[in-house]
Amino acid sequence: MSAEPEALRARLSEGAAALGVTLSDEQRGQLLDYLALLGKWNKVYNLTAVRDPAEMLTHHLLDSLSIIAPLRRHTRGQPTRLLDVGSGGGLPGVVIAICCPEIQVSCVDAVAKKAAFVQQVAVALRLPNLRGLHARVEAVQDKFDVITSRAFASLADFTQWSAPALAEGAVWLAMKGKRPDDEIAALPPGVEVFHVEQLQVPGLRAERCLLWLRPRA
Numbered sequence: 001m002s003a004e005p006e007a008l009r010a011r012l013s014e015g016a017a018a019l020g021v022t023l024s025d026e027q028r029g030q031l032l033d034y035l036a037l038l039g040k041w042n043k044v045y046n047l048t049a050v051r052d053p054a055e056m057l058t059h060h061l062l063d064s065l066s067i068i069a070p071l072r073r074h075t076r077g078q079p080t081r082l083l084d085v086g087s088g089g090g091l092p093g094v095v096i097a098i099c100c101p102e103i104q105v106s107c108v109d110a111v112a113k114k115a116a117f118v119q120q121v122a123v124a125l126r127l128p129n130l131r132g133l134h135a136r137v138e139a140v141q142d143k144f145d146v147i148t149s150r151a152f153a154s155l156a157d158f159t160q161w162s163a164p165a166l167a168e169g170a171v172w173l174a175m176k177g178k179r180p181d182d183e184i185a186a187l188p189p190g191v192e193v194f195h196v197e198q199l200q201v202p203g204l205r206a207e208r209c210l211l212w213l214r215p216r217a
């Protein structure tokens, strides 16, 4: 993406390396193009409160990139169907689709224009493994191996509303700030948290963690 300032490209490269993510030139370009599309269409689609490109890079791109290495450890390069719930402008779903071509990503959002934006991103960035889905997650009929969310809902609501979309052996991945002990305590007995990992987002002075959940056997 030639129009993108070199400073953003350099910060993206450094941030990705710190997160253990290797990006090709094409993927780096797609991530920066996505950032530009988010900025361009933000006013129309109301996608994010963060406006400054450098801040968007840290708060959105690097924050979403922080789950790529943990996700890859889980999927081990196998073809995977992933549902990103309440994806909004496509976070983290679009970032996952760019970094992991072997993962089929569906970004579901209850707001039509947000799902339409993700569809537009899929076309503009030539991402055949990405689709935007306009629906409430409770109504999604397909099955998925991994279900993600970021800034979506309480753990109890996230897991209850999306449970019908879990394939056999599937997991939920919830991106949260500080470890949400109250939300963990409020989970129904049928859902277990089997791993909590701290995430370090380069340039972000805030706590981040990733919760792994599954139906209790």
Ligand SMILES: C[S@@+](CC[C@H](N)C(=O)[O-])C[C@H]1O[C@@H](n2cnc3c(N)ncnc32)[C@H](O)[C@@H]1O
Residues within 6 Å of the ligand: 085, 086, 087, 088, 089, 090, 091, 092, 108, 109, 110, 111, 114, 135, 136, 137, 138, 149, 150, 151, 152, 161
């Ligand atoms: C705070 S935004 C988070 C967007 C994005 N994940 C991010 O991190 O920037 C929450 C999104 O969830 C969507 N949403 C709320 N309830 C939903 C539901 N039941 N099914 C699907 N999407 C829902 C909203 O429309 C909104 O776009």
